[in-house]
Amino acid sequence: MKILWNFVRGFTATGRVAKMVLFLYIINLLFSLLLVIPMYNSLKNSLGQSEVGSRMAEGFDYIWWEEFRDDAKGLETTFSPSIIGKGAILNNLESLIQMRFFFIPPLLMVFGLFYIIFRVFLAGGILSTFNQDIPRFTLREFAQGAGTHFFHFLALMLLSWGLIMAIGAFFLDSINSIINDIAAKSTSEVTPFILMFALSALTFAFLLFVQMVFDYARIKIVLEESRNIFKSTLEALGFVFKHPFSTFGLFYLIYLIQAAVTVAYILLKEIIPQSNFPLVLAAFFIQQLFIFAVIWIRCLLYSSQMALYRYMK
Amino acid sequence: MEKSFTKEDRLFKKNLSLYILIILIFSHSTAFSQETFCKQIANYTMDVKLNTENKTIKATEILSWTNDTSYPTNELRFHLYWNAFQNNMSTFLTEAARRSRSISSFKEEDWGHCRVDTIKIMANPFFEESDLMPFMEFQHPDDGNLFDQTVFSVVLPRAIRPGQTIQLRIEFESKVPRPISRTGVYKDYYFIAQWFPKIGVFADGQWNCHQYHSASEYFADYGTYDVRITLPSSFIIGATGERRGKTDNNDGTTTHHFHQHSVHDFAWTASPRFLETIESFEFAPGKTTEITLLLQPQHKRLKDRYMNAVKNAIKYCSLFYGDYPYTTATCVDPAYNSRSGGMEYPTLFTGGAYFITWKGISRPEGVTIHEFGHGYFYGLVGTNEFENAWMDEGFTSFLDTEVYHAAYGEPVYNRTYFGIPVTFKDVRIPIESDGISRHRQTSNMDEMQRFAWEFLEGGSYGANSYSKASLMLRTLKRFMGQDLFSEMIKAYSQRFWFKHPRPEDFYAVVSEYAGRDMSWFLDQFVYGSGKLDxxxxxxxxxxxxxxxxxxxxxxxxxxxxxxxxxxxxxxxxxxxxxxxxxxxxxxxxxxxxxxxxxxxxxxxxxxxxxxxxxxxxxxxxxxxxxxxxxxxxxxxxxxxxxxxxFKWVSNWMAWLQHALEFFTIIGG
Known part of the structure; x- marks a missing residue:
């Protein structure tokens, strides 16, 4: 009941600051556009005046893509048939869980890092907005909140990375090598598959857990004006373990909604053939709606968690 | 030399009538006991015992070899392929190390070898009994590597003249290696290939018997193999040729008897875990072959896909390249980690599968068709894989895509996430894309016609031997026209069944069908490294x-x-x-x-x-x-x-936007 109650409160609060979600979406869009322009030029130059362009407009020309891939450098290396629909989501999920982002082109890595840091900055604004009795979005107050908490949140981010690296390096890495040893001695690929799949699930659960704990640490900093990031983190951890059913329940409920939205997006995306300009435009609109929804759900998570924290305290 | 000749003459005259009688009996029994497809030059009768405790093979081999050339020879050369796995200094492992194939974890019991204990001439109309062990010497014709013991020679007391047959009794013991490449034992799965002392090919007055190289395969003469294999009764076995019966030895072992004529190798596999399926398949009116499928238990679900792939391969290969002449085809699903997948031997081949697969993904079909296809270009058309790798790998790569597309259409693009393959149905992989990427990236590293171990690197060997040759054939097909090409390739295939064609033989057939000399076309690809653009x-x-x-x-x-x-x-x-x-x-x-x-x-x-x-x-x-x-x-x-x-950048953008947002899980 606590879960649903705070979920509804979070939902209502997020609904009140739709402008903030739109603002966050525009930032995401603008950031992306910075890289979209060079990618657009690469695709345009590669297709040139070739009639392959017509085939790529109607469907996907595999032969062209192989030529493009074999010549690709930097950002271009990230273009593949698997960026379509479900592939895009799975690529990102796999990259996150298997820490493949270390292998993405340096430009994209630096860019992604900058975006995350910027989002750390914005997180202060988001939580400050939800901290109001009746959440209301104004750019001035948002920026003020973002500026106030930025350095603490940045420190929290570094702490969470340290934790992930430490656990990743010593724990997950050890499990990984144990699995590799088992795989090397196995007579069937099923055993290593199950073990690797379980490890991936465990890693993902761990990353989500870290996110949840640090979300509460950020909430504590905003609500209680705590300045000690270690204390906040430990107290957040304590809070999560003190109310495991509510914290995990709320967190996974919202991730379930995220998953449902993602599946709906994939299904919708797959039925749009994108073979002419109106259909491409329709697909583009759906994509942007999906990204907006993802950002909205992130805000919903913050607001619901904040509501739960207040409720429990 | 003169003295020896006189002695031989005296011996010959003394036993003349006896010899005539033996020759008559021998030729009569050979001619009427069975109908073979070609001259049986290298015939092996082997009695093999597999010891699963210490993973060794003890065997007796009776080799009957006929000098089918117009040159005499006073030397015989043999392959001992498994000696490539006896230490890290062999030519094979030295070359493999360059391709970062690690054997650093090998323990004492993991190494393999093949040791000849006895090699004797058996008395026959042309030779007296004689022990050849004192004349056995390891040879290193390719690289002079003294550590390599994959080729040995024996000097004969006198020359074998054209048309003469020599019979040797060879006793050998082999230690089955931990799998490094293609063969070995992994737990209770045995894949036994290139495992016995095997005579080289004598042609044009010299021995063609190369050392075992990491990137090369095989070359041998045709003959009859009659092999009895004794192993624990719990093991299920598959082997080259027809199953002629099995005998329970009442000591926990069973002896299996296999027989096949007109082949140039013999391989076998055994494991107690195989799921065996046998089906008779009529691939053309009145033409039937028995298919044996040996599956890993975790691939039970793939039985029909494997079986249909073998059937499609037999059906279409028969149509395109001539009716499959053998009565058996055995498809082995290799054990995980056994490194024996994707290999070909006469009438027996290995596939390769992953336990999760979907419609449109070309596994296990692609590899199954490819390896069965080698039964034509390697098996029936006995090309020299050491020297003309493109003539077997390239032809078979061409064959497998032609057969696959005829049977299944275009495969779909797929990617594996967390060990689960995911298909992208809107992205079809056209036949024209087959191999072109590999060719594009390595096309100017080497000429296609090189000895297999002489390519700049493994990638170049693969791209030239497999991809470029296949692309060349597809280009030739479209250049000549489908009908003419189909006639030509079928004629080339059937004309050189049970023979050892060289590039010039292929040139001749192409030119014959094209009605003009086609070397201007073929030379640019076979002996050139230029790009076509x-x-x-x-x-x-x-x-x-x-x-x-x-x-x-x-x-x-x-x-x-x-x-x-x-x-x-x-x-x-x-x-x-x-x-x-x-x-x-x-x-x-x-x-x-x-x-x-x-x-x-x-x-x-x-x-x-x-x-x-x-x-x-x-x-x-x-x-x-x-x-x-x-x-x-x-x-x-x-x-x-x-x-x-615009369309594709918008898709890419959605991926990027999602990535940016998604990665905020860590810290944002």
């Missing part, structure tokens, strides 16, 4: 200029614009390969003009005076030259479609 360099259309100015003292004023256009198309040859090429020019009013360019110079300009502008120009419009490394530049439109970059 035609492109449209420019298209333009300009309204015809009206005369204006002074002409012979008369001033002409500019008239109204004329509705005709001067158009030009420039076709360029960006690569080194020169082939005649078609050019299609399409005008906005729908008119199409076809041109042909000999491709000799670097470019060619075509000009037109037409009532409408050019819409597009395409060089090689039928996509005959699948070897063309850049297909995108083969066409040019005056008004290109602008939707594609």
């Amino acid at each position: 035609y492109a449209i360099g420019k298209i333009s259309s300009q309204r015809v200029k009206q005369p204006q100015g002074w002409f012979d003292g008369e001033y002409i004023k500019r008239q109204i614009k004329e509705d005709r256009y001067n158009s030009e198309v420039i076709v360029r040859r960006l690569g080194e390969v020169r082939l005649p090429v078609d050019v299609l020019v399409v005008f906005e009013d729908g008119e199409e003009i076809r041109e042909t360019w000999d491709g000799q110079y670097r470019w060619k300009r075509f000009t037109y005076l037409k009532p409408s502008r050019i819409k597009k120009a395409v060089v090689d419009p039928e996509f005959k030259y699948v070897l063309d490394i850049n297909r995108t530049n083969n066409s040019m439109m005056r008004k290109p479609d602008k939707l594609a970059p």
Whole structure:
């Protein structure tokens, strides 16, 4: 009941600051556009005046893509048939869980890092907005909140990375090598598959857990004006373990909604053939709606968690 | 030499009548006991015992070898392939180390070898009994590596003359290696290949018997193999040839008897965990073969896919390259970690599968068809894989895509996430893409015709031997026309069944069917490393200029614009390969003009005076030259479609936007 109650409160609060979600979406869009322009030029130059362009407009020309891939450098290396629909989501999920982002082109890595840091900055604004009795979005107050908490949140981010690296390096890495040893001695690929799949699930659960704990640490900093990031983190951890059913329940409920939205997006995306300009435009609109929804759900998570924290305290 | 001749003569005269009688009996029994497909040059009768405790094989081999050449020889050469796995200094493992194949974790019991304990001449009409062990010597014909013991020779007391047959009794013991490549034992799964002392090929007065190389395969003469294998009764076995029966030895072991004529190798596999399925398949009216499928338990679900792949392979190969002549085909699903997948042996081959697969994914079908296909280009057409790798791997790669596409159509693009393959049904993989990427990236590293171990690197060996040769055949098919090519390739296949063709033999058949010498075409690919790349360099259309100015003292004023256009198309040859090429020019009013360019110079300009502008120009419009490394530049439109970059960048953008947002899980 606590879960649903705070979920509804979070939902209502997020609904009140739709402008903030739109603002966050525009930032995401603008950031992306910075890289979209060079990618657009690469695709345009590669297709040139070739009639392959017509085939790529109607469907996907595999032969062209192989030529493009074999010549690709930097950002271009990230273009593949698997960026379509479900592939895009799975690529990102796999990259996150298997820490493949270390292998993405340096430009994209630096860019992604900058975006995350910027989002750390914005997180202060988001939580400050939800901290109001009746959440209301104004750019001035948002920026003020973002500026106030930025350095603490940045420190929290570094702490969470340290934790992930430490656990990743010593724990997950050890499990990984144990699995590799088992795989090397196995007579069937099923055993290593199950073990690797379980490890991936465990890693993902761990990353989500870290996110949840640090979300509460950020909430504590905003609500209680705590300045000690270690204390906040430990107290957040304590809070999560003190109310495991509510914290995990709320967190996974919202991730379930995220998953449902993602599946709906994939299904919708797959039925749009994108073979002419109106259909491409329709697909583009759906994509942007999906990204907006993802950002909205992130805000919903913050607001619901904040509501739960207040409720429990 | 003279003395020896006199002695031989005396011996010969003394036993003449006896010899005539034996020859008559021998030839009578050979001729009538069974009908073979070809001369049986190297015939092996083997009695083999597998000891699963210490993973050794003890065997007796009776080799009957006939000198089928017009040259005498006083030496025999043999392969001992498994000695490649006895230490890290062998030629095979030295070369493998360059390809980062690690054997650092090998323990004492993991190494393998093949040790000849006895080698004797058995008395027959031409020879007296004689022990050859004192004359056994390891040879290193390819690289002089003294640590390599994969080839040995024995000097005979006297020469074997053309037509004469020698019989040898060889006793050997082998230690089955931990799998490094293609063969070995992994837990209770045995894949036993290249495992016995095997005579080389004597041709043109010399032995063709190369050392075992990391990137090379095999070469041997045809013959009959009659093999009895004794192993624990719990083991299920598959082997080259027909199963002639089995005997329970009442000591926990069973002896299995296999027999096959007209093959050049014998391999076998055994494991107690195999799921065995046997089906009889009529691939053409009245023509049947028995298919044995040995599956890993975790691939039970793939039984039908494997079986259908073998059936399709037999059916289409018979159609394209001649009816499959053997009565058996055994498909082995290899054990995980056994490194024995994707290999071919006469009438027996290994596939390769992953326990999760979906419709449209070409596994296990692709590899199954490929390895069965080697039964033609390696098995029936006995090319020298050491020296002309492209003639078996390239032909078989061509075959497998042709058969796969005929049976299943275009596969779909797929990627594996968390060990689960995911298909992208809208992205089809066309036959023209097969191998072109590998070729594009390594095309100028080597010429296709090189000894297998002499390529710059493994990638170049693969790209040249598999991809380029396959692409060359597909290019040739489209250049000659489908019907003519089909006749030609079938004739080449059947003409060289049970023979050892060389590149020039293939050239001759191609030229015969093309009706002209085709070496100008083939040489560029077989002995050249140039790229094939035609492109449209420019298209333009300009309204015809009206005369204006002074002409012979008369001033002409500019008239109204004329509705005709001067158009030009420039076709360029960006690569080194020169082939005649078609050019299609399409005008906005729908008119199409076809041109042909000999491709000799670097470019060619075509000009037109037409009532409408050019819409597009395409060089090689039928996509005959699948070897063309850049297909995108083969066409040019005056008004290109602008939707594609927008469409695809918007998809990419959605991925990027999601990535940016998704990665905020860590810290944001």
